[in-house]
Amino acid sequence: MVNKICVEAMDRYMRDICRQVNPDSMDTLFGGKIVVFGGDFRQILFVIQKGKRENIAAASLNSSYLWDYVNILDKGNGNAGESEDRVFDIEIPLNLLITDVDDPISSIISTIYPEYLLNLANPQYYVQFLLELMK
Structure with a gap:
């Protein structure tokens, strides 16, 4: 995981870069580009040296303004389907x-x-x- 500030900066940079082609990009997340995040947001937290629990929680992506627009795919919690070899087919x-x-x-x-x-x-x-x- 990275600090939410890094992802928010990427959002602003993408908006700025994409506005060169499409001025409306400034009003859309990541300039209108699809961004895919990976990981388990319930288990992996950003590390802040000597930080308290509230500092770590405040630095995580799910405390960002972006989190309201994140779609969590239902591929965890055993919902990815059945597999004997731990290889899953995920439909895109x-x-x-x-x-x-x-x-x-x-x-x-x-x-x-x-x-x-x-x-x-x-x-x-x-x-x-x-x-x-x-x-």
Whole structure:
């Protein structure tokens, strides 16, 4: 788990970044992007050195303004189905799947990093990329 401040900062950064393309993004959580959190929010707490119980609880994600918008999937509590080998098939809603391309992973990469696939074997591309980041 991370301190709620980290997740809230990510929310603000995503809103700011996404508003460059869609001004309405400032009014939607994470700029309108779906964010998936993993873990058991009942068992894992953020650690605050020498912190009291109330300090730790106040730093957890479920005390954030974001928590009101979190949907907890019902995959725990033994509700994931039956399995003899502890491997479960979890159905992902169709609206979250990329179905209009043959290779969804390449589609995601080429959309986010359009130059990446073209420059896999070009070390100068990465050098230039790093130099731009350091400016």
